[in-house]
Amino acid sequence: MNRWWPLFAALAVALVATAGSLFFSEVMKLPPCVLCWYQRIAMYPLIPILALGLVLEDARCALYATALLLPGLVTAVYHNLLYYGVLPESVSPCTQGISCTSKQIEWFGFITIPSLSLVGFVLIAACLWAFHRSKRKETLA
Amino acid sequence: MKSRNIWPIVGLVSLVVVALAAATVVYRRSQDKDLAQASVAEKLVRPYSPSMGPADAPVTIVEFLDPECEACRAMAPIVKRVVADFPGKVRLVVRYMPFHGNSALAASLLEGAREQGKYWEALDRLFELQPEWGSHDNPRAERIAEILVEMGLDKARLEDAVRSGRHAQKIEQDRADGMELGVRATPSFFVNGTLLRDLGYEPLRAAVEASLRR
Numbered sequence: 001m002n003r004w005w006p007l008f009a010a011l012a013v014a015l016v017a018t019a020g021s022l023f024f025s026e027v028m029k030l031p032p033c034v035l036c037w038y039q040r041i042a043m044y045p046l047i048p049i050l051a052l053g054l055v056l057e058d059a060r061c062a063l064y065a066t067a068l069l070l071p072g073l074v075t076a077v078y079h080n081l082l083y084y085g086v087l088p089e090s091v092s093p094c095t096q097g098i099s100c101t102s103k104q105i106e107w108f109g110f111i112t113i114p115s116l117s118l119v120g121f122v123l124i125a126a127c128l129w130a131f132h133r134s135k136r137k138e139t140l141a
Numbered sequence: 142m143k144s145r146n147i148w149p150i151v152g153l154v155s156l157v158v159v160a161l162a163a164a165t166v167v168y169r170r171s172q173d174k175d176l177a178q179a180s181v182a183e184k185l186v187r188p189y190s191p192s193m194g195p196a197d198a199p200v201t202i203v204e205f206l207d208p209e210c211e212a213c214r215a216m217a218p219i220v221k222r223v224v225a226d227f228p229g230k231v232r233l234v235v236r237y238m239p240f241h242g243n244s245a246l247a248a249s250l251l252e253g254a255r256e257q258g259k260y261w262e263a264l265d266r267l268f269e270l271q272p273e274w275g276s277h278d279n280p281r282a283e284r285i286a287e288i289l290v291e292m293g294l295d296k297a298r299l300e301d302a303v304r305s306g307r308h309a310q311k312i313e314q315d316r317a318d319g320m321e322l323g324v325r326a327t328p329s330f331f332v333n334g335t336l337l338r339d340l341g342y343e344p345l346r347a348a349v350e351a352s353l354r355r
Binding site: 004019022028031 | 146149158161165
C-alpha cells in the first residue's frame, strides 16, 4: 500500500472537502455561490475516481484526477482573489443568488469557505504530485 | 475486485460519513437549544417590528423576508391565506433579511410607507411588481420609490425616510437577529418560536394548527 499512500491522502482530503461543503450548505443552510458550485464540480468526482483507481490499482487515475483538479484549483484561486478583494468585484460572474464575496464564515479571521476550498485543492495537488514523483522514481529504478 | 486497497477506502469513507452525521446531529441540537432559550423571544419580535393582527393572538408568525426575494414573493399570498384561515387567532410580524443588492433600500422605503400608514399595501405592491424592480439581471432600484409614489404616497417623505437613514439601524438589527436565530434563507418563518422547516401552504397551516392545539 505504501506506493499508494499519496492517493489515499488525496482521497481523504476530497472526502473531507465534500463532507464539509455539504455540511455548510445542507446543515448550516449557507447558500453556495456560483463559484462554489464550479469548485464542487471539480471536487466531488475526485472521490469515485480516486477510490476506483485505488481499488483497481490503476495508477492512471492520478492523471484523470489531475484533469479535474486543475480547473478546480484555478477556480479556487480566482475565488480567493475575488473574496479578499485582490480582484474587483465587478469581474465577479455571480449574478444570481448569493454574491461570491459575501463573508459567511470567518473563523479565527482567516478560515473562510473559499480559503478552505483552496487549501483542499492545494493539498490534493501536492498528493498527486507526490504520487507522480514516486511513480517516476520507481520506473527509473 | 480483489484489492488490498479496498478496506482502507471503506474505512475512510465510513469515517467521513459518520463524522458528517455526528456533526449534523450536534449542530441541529445546539441550534434547537439556542432557540429554546428565553432571550430568543426578544430576538424574534422587536417592539418596532411591523405587525398585523391582535397583539394577544394565540399564534405569532414571524416572517424573515427580503422584499427582493422571489420565494418571498411567492409565499406572500400563501401567508395571507393562512392568516385568513384563522381570523383573529394569528399575528403576523415582519422582519427584514436583506440578502440582495437593493433589499435594504426597499426595506427603508417600506418603513417610509409605514410612516404614512400604508405598510401592508406597499409590501403587497412591491412583491407584485418585484419583476419590474428586482430582476437579477436588470435591477432598477429607482422603480421602488416610483411604485410607492404611484400608490399615492408622498414622495418627499419617502425620500427623507431613506436619506435620513433613520430605519437603517432597525434593518441591521433585524439582519443580526436573523443570523443569530439561524435564518439562512428567505423567507424563514417562526410559528410561536419554532422554525418552519418546509415552505408552502400546508406546512405553514399545519404549524399554526399545531400551535393552536397546544
